[in-house]
Amino acid sequence: MNSSSAVGGDSATRTFRHANALAGRLRGIxxxxxxxxxxxxxxxxxxxxxxxxxxxxxxxxxxxxxxxxAGIQAIQADQTKYTPVAGIPELRAAVAACLSxxxxxxxxxSKVLVSCGAxxxxxxxxxxxxxxxxxxxxxxxxxxSYPPLVQLAGAKPVIVHTSEQDQFLPKLExxxxxxxxxxxxxxxxxxxxxxxxxxxxxxxxxxAQLALERDLVVVSDEIYDQLVYPPARHVSIxxxxxxxxxRTLIVGGVSKTYSMTGWRIxxxxxxxxxxxxxxxxxxxxxSNPTSISQHAALAALTQDQQAVARMRxxxxxxxxxxxxxxxxxxxxxxxxxxxxxxxxCNVSGLGQSSELTAAQWLEDALVATVPGEGFGAPGFIxxxxxxxxxxxxxxxxxxxxWLSQRGH
Numbered sequence: 001m002n003s004s005s006a007v008g009g010d011s012a013t014r015t016f017r018h019a020n021a022l023a024g025r026l027r028g029i030x031x032x033x034x035x036x037x038x039x040x041x042x043x044x045x046x047x048x049x050x051x052x053x054x055x056x057x058x059x060x061x062x063x064x065x066x067x068x069x070a071g072i073q074a075i076q077a078d079q080t081k082y083t084p085v086a087g088i089p090e091l092r093a094a095v096a097a098c099l100s101x102x103x104x105x106x107x108x109x110s111k112v113l114v115s116c117g118a119x120x121x122x123x124x125x126x127x128x129x130x131x132x133x134x135x136x137x138x139x140x141x142x143x144x145s146y147p148p149l150v151q152l153a154g155a156k157p158v159i160v161h162t163s164e165q166d167q168f169l170p171k172l173e174x175x176x177x178x179x180x181x182x183x184x185x186x187x188x189x190x191x192x193x194x195x196x197x198x199x200x201x202x203x204x205x206x207x208a209q210l211a212l213e214r215d216l217v218v219v220s221d222e223i224y225d226q227l228v229y230p231p232a233r234h235v236s237i238x239x240x241x242x243x244x245x246x247r248t249l250i251v252g253g254v255s256k257t258y259s260m261t262g263w264r265i266x267x268x269x270x271x272x273x274x275x276x277x278x279x280x281x282x283x284x285x286x287s288n289p290t291s292i293s294q295h296a297a298l299a300a301l302t303q304d305q306q307a308v309a310r311m312r313x314x315x316x317x318x319x320x321x322x323x324x325x326x327x328x329x330x331x332x333x334x335x336x337x338x339x340x341x342x343x344x345c346n347v348s349g350l351g352q353s354s355e356l357t358a359a360q361w362l363e364d365a366l367v368a369t370v371p372g373e374g375f376g377a378p379g380f381i382x383x384x385x386x387x388x389x390x391x392x393x394x395x396x397x398x399x400x401x402w403l404s405q406r407g408h
Contacts, residue, residue, distance in 0.1 A: 029148050033374035037358075041368035052395045053368045054383040057193070059259040059341070061314075063296075064307040067258060070299030074292045083288040086279045087114025087267075091294050094301045095267050099252075102225070103236045105245060113275050114297075115282060116289045118223045118253040118266035122149050124278040125219055125249055125268060126185075130155035135182040139170050140376035141344065143193045143221070147376075158183070159376055164346060167335060168195040172206045179210075185217045188237060191224040194375050194382040195344040196337020198232040201240045208241030218248040223266070224340040226257040226308055229316045232338030246271050256340075257308055258300040263293040315341050318385040318392055325396040326383070329403055341386045344372075348379035350408075357381060365398040 038055040045051045062068075074080070086092060092109040100107045115121040122145070130136060130153040138146045140159050147157040160178045162168045175186070186207065190199040211218050220237050228234045238245045253266030268278060288294075319336070322343050326334040331349025347357050354371040358381055361367045372380035385392060 025152060025154060029151060032144055033370065037368060037370050041362065044366070049366055051366045051368055052391050052398065054387055054395060055368045055370050056384045056386045058261040058386060059256065059311060060386050060388065061259045061311050063259050063263070064300065066303055067260065067296050067300045071292050071296035074295035079291050079295055081291060083291050083294060085283045085288050087112070087289060088294050091298045094298055095269065098301055099250060099269055103239050105238055105242065107269055111269055111272050111275055113268045113278050113282065114289050114294065115266050115268065116286050117255060117264045118221065118251050119145055120286065121251050121266045121268040122219070122221065124281050126150055126153035126155065127281050128274060128278045129185065129217060133182055134184040135180060136185040136187060137175070137178055137183060138187050141168065141194050141372065141380065142376050143189060144374045146187055164335060168192065168197040168344070169199060169203060170207070172210070175207065175210060179214060183214065183216060185219055186211060187219045187221065189221040191228055191234065191339025193224065193340055194342050195335070196340045196342050198228060198234060198338035201235045204235060204237045205240045208237050208244045211244060211247065216247070218244060219251065220248060221251045223251065223253055224256055225252065227312055227315060227341060228339040229319065234339065249274065254297045254300050259311065260297065260300065263296055265289055265293050265297040315385060318389055319343070321389065322383065322385045322392050322396070329396070329400055330408060341384055343383045343385060345381050345383060346379060347381050354379055354381050361399065361402065365402045367395050367398050
């Protein structure tokens with residue numbers, strides 16, 4: 001017997017095809033474009049380039065001192081072991097108390113699951129509620145991870161477009177038109193990433209009525225709920241329609257409000273049977289979130305909130321400067337966001353794709369931004385104002401120069 005037959009055939013036969021080993025559900029799933037561009041900007045900066053990074057999806061402020069101290073104290077007290085999968089009881093109770101106060105509802109700790117960030121909470125939700133054949137309605141522009149999270153659960157994302165003319169708010173007629181017998185979930189994100197749009201109470205009430213009529217689940221991503229700028233006001237769908245609480249999952253976390261992105265603490269709040277099922281899913285993936293981070297998050301939710309107010313005020317000043325500045329750079333135009341910390345800029349007047357524009361801004365002007373294609377909205381670019389006022393001022397100067405060099 002020759003050596004080839006001894007190992008099962010010729011080399012072509014024996015070559016392991018790695019691509020064929022991947023699960024089919026991963027087809028079309030790519031890494032987060034926002035994280036990829038942030039990494040590229042950091043690489044250029046490391047190479048000595050003075051990059052102005054406006055890609056960030058995280059506050060540039062430090063975590064509040066008392067929150068950091070709570071984490072240190074947790075380490076010193078040896079609170080470094082496994083916790084219950086759904087989170088320590090004190091943190092679950094604190095989340096329930098916060099949402100009950102904000103939404104004028106009555107959540108109990110048993111209806112709270114603490115996860116490794118809000119993205120993990122969303123992953124748990126879709127894995128628990130969705131299966132092949134289900135449709136999940138998502139409004140575009142959307143946060144880049146919504147469609148992949150739905151696809152990973154075997155379900156189908158159904159994209160309903162919003163427009164600049166409508167302030168990127170969903171229209172009830174479009175929602176009705178997109179419904180089918182397979183629709184199971186509607187995803188809301190208010191304030192929105194990337195547009196900063198804040199859905200008003202009247203619109204929420206209409207969506208709630210539709211969800212009740214069609215027996216739909218509502219997933220309300222409210223991770224930016226504390227970063228809203230007057231006269232805009234954050235309202236949760238369960239506030240305007242308390243009868244929807246038994247079919248609504250609220251997603252939040254401490255990442256944006258308390259500048260704790262790296263601590264990785266998010267949560268989902270909703271009907272207890274769903275929370276228990278999601279806890280089972282989490283028990284076979286990450287198990288509990290980091291014990292130290294949970295104690296820090298508890299301090300963030302229950303102690304001094306002045307740092308949040310200061311951060312919100314600074315963000316509003318930066319928003320006004322960045323959006324005002326962009327609107328003076330023809331042919332760019334930008335709607336004033338009511339919340340979050342992103343400017344959603346229309347660059348279609350440049351006559352080229354937003355991907356090309358973002359690439360040129362990075363290469364030519366060393367201004368890092370995120371093109372709209374990843375958000376389901378070509379023709380736009382997201383610029384984060386989670387950056388210093390000095391960075392914003394210099395970015396506007398560089399973009400002005402870039403435009404003037406091209407005859408704009």
